[in-house]
Amino acid sequence: MAEPLKIALAGLGTVGTGVVRLIETNADLIARRAGRPIRITAVSARDRSKDRGVDLSPYAWEDDPVAMAARGDVDVVVELVGGSDGPALALARGAFKHGKGLVTANKAMIAHHGLELAASAEQTSVPLKFEAAVAGGIPVIKGLSEGAAANAIDRVYGILNGTCNYILSTMEDTGADFGDVLAEAQRLGYAEADPTFDIEGIDAAHKLAILASIAFGARLRFDAVETMGISRVKAADIEQARALGYVIRLIGTAEIDRGEGVPRLLQRVRPHLVPFDHPLAHVDGATNAVVAEGNFMGRLLFQGAGAGDGPTASAVVADIIDIARGEKGAAFSMPAGDLEAMEPAPTGHRLGRSYIRFTVPDRPGVLADITAAMRDAGVSIESLIQKGDPDDDGEVILALVTHEVPESAVSEAMRILEGSHSLTAQPLVMQIIGD
Amino acid sequence: MAEPLKIALAGLGTVGTGVVRLIETNADLIARRAGRPIRITAVSARDRSKDRGVDLSPYAWEDDPVAMAARGDVDVVVELVGGSDGPALALARGAFKHGKGLVTANKAMIAHHGLELAASAEQTSVPLKFEAAVAGGIPVIKGLSEGAAANAIDRVYGILNGTCNYILSTMEDTGADFGDVLAEAQRLGYAEADPTFDIEGIDAAHKLAILASIAFGARLRFDAVETMGISRVKAADIEQARALGYVIRLIGTAEIDRGEGVPRLLQRVRPHLVPFDHPLAHVDGATNAVVAEGNFMGRLLFQGAGAGDGPTASAVVADIIDIARGEKGAAFSMPAGDLEAMEPAPTGHRLGRSYIRFTVPDRPGVLADITAAMRDAGVSIESLIQKGDPDDDGEVILALVTHEVPESAVSEAMRILEGSHSLTAQPLVMQIIGD
Known part of the structure; x- marks a missing residue:
């Protein structure tokens, strides 16, 4: 069998210890599927003495996670530190600087710095993978x-x-x-x-x-x-x-x-x-x-x-197996x-049905005010439910569903009603998912 | 951009023409994602003159699909002929013989000859992929x-x-x-x-x-x-x-x-x-x-x-893109x-709940016979519904759900009832999916 893929693990919270447990538990199966063993060589976390329920003694310890990127016995750095910047970002940049691949579960870092990191990874021809950053165990x-x-x-x-x-x-x-x-x-x-x-x-x-x-x-x-x-x-x-x-x-x-x-x-x-x-x-x-x-x-x-340690670890290790197999996407x-630069789309013209909930005082005329605002904004109402009894504050919940109208019309209705004495709180607008 | 990946397409039914349409419609996007264009160079089908709603004139035509495997302008053969043996299998073997990769949607061929074909593909170090063979467009x-x-x-x-x-x-x-x-x-x-x-x-x-x-x-x-x-x-x-x-x-x-x-x-x-x-x-x-x-x-x-031409073509082309990207799984x-050789598992000891439907004559005593058989086989009954009115043949439907019992007990009950005058047809046993 081919040489093991050597990984360093930064961050030993629930996900990090989950990755250690997974790699140990499923080692044989992973080696068969990856075509080579996956071996943890170094680990890093804030507190070395903490009992995490896994034996870390086989692995080299680094106090500074960024130091792992420079180790000769590491092919891929696994970043599970978290946070969009700080040590996580320093480690990611360090990995590429030293020609190591990076696997991360860090959605904040990828959302903020993903393009920069992807470009660095491409320049160095090393993989950057983050399956665990979105939807836990779902590939x-x-x-x-x-x-x-x-x-x-x-x-x-x-x-x-x-x-x-x-x-x-x-x-x-x-x-x-x-x-x-x-x-x-x-x-x-x-x-x-x-x-x-x-x-x-x-x-x-x-x-x-x-x-x-x-x-x-x-x-x-x-x-x-x-x-x-x-x-x-x-x-x-x-x-x-x-x-x-x-x-x-x-x-x-x-x-x-x-x-x-x-x-x-x-x-x-x-x-x-x-x-x-x-x-x-x-x-x-x-x-x-x-x-x-x-x-x-x-x-x-x-x-x-x-979410959860098992599913997230499953996604992290799937990325590592892809790298071990030589996948280069x-x-x-x-x-x-x-990637194409796209401006944010305006939303006012979008057609859809909405649910609008009003909190209103328990007195006559309120419904007339609200329906007049809807009419003036061009929002037609499909159904309306007014809860019978006022709550302790003397307020009543009034919920309606609109027909399909432009979102801008609903916003206009809300604008008309702003500051109205017929409302005791800001209305809540929620869209209805169509087909 | 890198050299195009050149493919030959055998079989131009709904899926085959779907693949042609997809590769033409999404050509730019596919090239961006694959890192290189995907180009159809040759096609083959039974009837050259048939109007398939796509223009095939840019592609070389082969009457014999197997001949495509030998062409110098083909990197990957796409087999959409169907059938577990015959021309499909000959084409698959031909592809590996000539060092070409194979993409197929052919579940019957893979179910019957998948191991042989996978071993051949590995020997020649070419890809064999069949995403479209299972569950259409779902990866x-x-x-x-x-x-x-x-x-x-x-x-x-x-x-x-x-x-x-x-x-x-x-x-x-x-x-x-x-x-x-x-x-x-x-x-x-x-x-x-x-x-x-x-x-x-x-x-x-x-x-x-x-x-x-x-x-x-x-x-x-x-x-x-x-x-x-x-x-x-x-x-x-x-x-x-x-x-x-x-x-x-x-x-x-x-x-x-x-x-x-x-x-x-x-x-x-x-x-x-x-x-x-x-x-x-x-x-x-x-x-x-x-x-x-x-x-x-x-x-x-x-x-x-x-199923359907679009979803199946989506899976076929996903495989082709993987190959274009150099994926080697x-x-x-x-x-x-x-792969581990495993014997079929016995099922008698498996615990589960079952639904059993009997077709019975509309006369007294039938229910007693059936429940006696269940008792003798050790099958306890959770619920039982007897449809009120007999149908035109004077038959009544009697359906029951068992508690969790070994499957062998249900089989034993069915054996006891075999040939019973209390049944007018063979009962239908269906398992109930648990958690």
């Missing part, structure tokens, strides 16, 4: 960049954040409100102590920007992802949505808009209403799922565990220099 | 052999035949019986004039044997797939299943049985009852879906168009000689 980067490579893809969307999906599907199952479910998720370790990145959609936006770049052959534009999280979704919204035939999911959507000749890039992360008969409506708990639509393959769905499915 | 072979490569996979199962899934889901929607839906499917072109391969599960068995070999690193054993089709499923079964919380789907299942130390291979294609909350229960029409369970990644689902994820 969706491989699925898009290789499996769907023959297709022009015009749309990719999906459930990209397991924490949000866990919270939304638990709210659905229990009827509990957002804050209570979040607190419980934090207690159970399903949500971080500071959950901002997850619940405000930033984590999903990182992943979406990476997927969009690969799917469309577009330069990565994380800065252009329009992001709205789930913290404003109430139990009442989930109840109304269910009554109308929908569930609520945080969906990242990327599309190419070819409206005016020049392709433009639409990227947004938002809670959406998903009809019961759509495959994404059945994605519960921490599961992730991605749909891609190609001009020959039609609609493709990938679904699986979006470009990080973003084509050379970084060939 | 499931890539997903298993590369995306899931880090995992020991113990189970892979799914909906592998679009025709059967179309028939079963249409029966579900319309309440029509098997024969009527099949006739309509034939009229619409969704089922072949001779539908045996599809409806008797042979097509699904070809695909399952290929998936099992890749997933488990096992030598391909198509001969050992236990196959039962859907022609005995009645509208009444679908109705009873629905009342019990299930849909009926033709499922191919492959598992490793490690029961007695030596791993053994279970492969079977059968109609199953699938609970409403299982992802496969929402796979309707001609869609295919495959689930794989790995020891680190957990459960992964791939879903998409299982082994056909079955590891060298053919490294």
Whole structure:
């Protein structure tokens, strides 16, 4: 059998120790599939003395992760430190400087610096791979960049954040409100102590920007992802949505808009209403799922565990096996220099149906004000539910679903209602996923 | 840009012309992704004069497909002739003899001769790829052999035949019986004039044997797939299943049985009852879906168009792009000689719940006979539905669901009832998919 592929592992949190366990547990199988053994030669983490439940004594220890890039007994650096900049980025740059390949699970770093890193990797003719950065154990980067490579893809969307999906599907199952479910998720370790990145959609936006770049052959534009999280979704919204035939999911959507000749890039992360008969409506708990639509393959769905040490380690080691096999594909499915620069697409002209939830005082005339605003903005209403009883604050929930109208019309209706005494809080607008 | 990859195309049916259309339509995109253009140099089919809706004049014509393997202007032969032997096999062998790579959509040929062909391809150091042979446009072979490569996979199962899934889901929607839906499917072109391969599960068995070999690193054993089709499923079964919380789907299942130390291979294609909350229960029409369970990644689902010219062409061209990129993975994820020979697993000890449908005469005592047989075989009954009214032949449908029991106990109950006057037809046993 050929020479082992020698790897250095930076970061020994749950994913890092998962990678160690995986490489040890499945060593024989991996060697058969990769055509050569994968051998860990060096590891690095902040605290050497911490018990991580795996025996690290066979591996050289480096206090400074960046030092691993310079070691002669390392072919590929595996970066599991995290963070868009700092030591992770220094290590990535160091790897390419020393002619080593890089495997990373770091979505923030790739979303912010992916193009620079891909260009460096190409210059040095070493691989850069980040399957684990998007959708955990699901091989969706491989699925898009290789499996769907023959297709022009015009749309990719999906459930990209397991924490949000866990919270939304638990709210659905229990009827509990957002804050209570979040607190419980934090207690159970399903949500971080500071959950901002997850619940405000930033984590999903990182992943979406990476997927969009690969799917469309577009330069990565994380800065252009329009992001709205789930913290404003109430139990009442989930109840109304269910009554109308929908569930609520945080969906990242990327599309190419070819409206005016020049392709433009639409990227947004938002809670959406998903009809019961759509495959994404059945994605519960921490599961992730991605749909891609190609001009020959039609609609493709990938679904699986979006996080966790096992699934993430599975994706990291799949990348390492690809490198061991000599696979040489470009990080973003084509050379970084060939990716097309695309401006963000305007969204006002987009047609769609929306769900709008108003919190209103319990008095006559409110409905007339709201419907007048909708009429004046040219938004026609398909259905409307007004919850019977006011809550403790004397407020009533009023939810409506629009017919298919331009998004700009809904924005105009919201503008008309701004500051109206008929509203006690800012309305929540969520789009409804179509076919 | 590098030299084009030159391909010869044998077989110009719907998939073959789909490949021509795809390569022409997406030429620029493919060249960017592959790092070089893909160029068709020669084509071959039975009838040169037939109008196929694509212009074939730029390509050299060969009457004999095998002659293409010898052409100097061909790097890769694309075999879309079909059939397990005959010209397809001659062409595949010819390609390797002349040092050309082979891409094929031919599940029958791979199921019967895949190991021989993989060994030949390895000897000559040329690629053999067959993504399109399984599940049409879904990159499931890539997903298993590369995306899931880090995992020991113990189970892979799914909906592998679009025709059967179309028939079963249409029966579900319309309440029509098997024969009527099949006739309509034939009229619409969704089922072949001779539908045996599809409806008797042979097509699904070809695909399952290929998936099992890749997933488990096992030598391909198509001969050992236990196959039962859907022609005995009645509208009444679908109705009873629905009342019990299930849909009926033709499922191919492959598992490793490690029961007695030596791993053994279970492969079977059968109609199953699938609970409403299982992802496969929402796979309707001609869609295919495959689930794989790995020891680190957990459960992964791939879903998409299982047939049709566009999706199949997408898979064929994805293979060609891989070759253009210089990807060198082994056909079955590891060298053919490294695949483990596994005997078929016995199934009698397997625990599970079953649905059993009896057709019985409309007279007293029948239920007592059946329940006595179940008791004597040690099969305990979870629920039982007896349809009220006898049909035109004076027969009544009686359906029951067992508790979890060994499969051998159900077989024993069926043996006891053999020839019983309490049955007017052979019972239909279908397993219920668990977690």
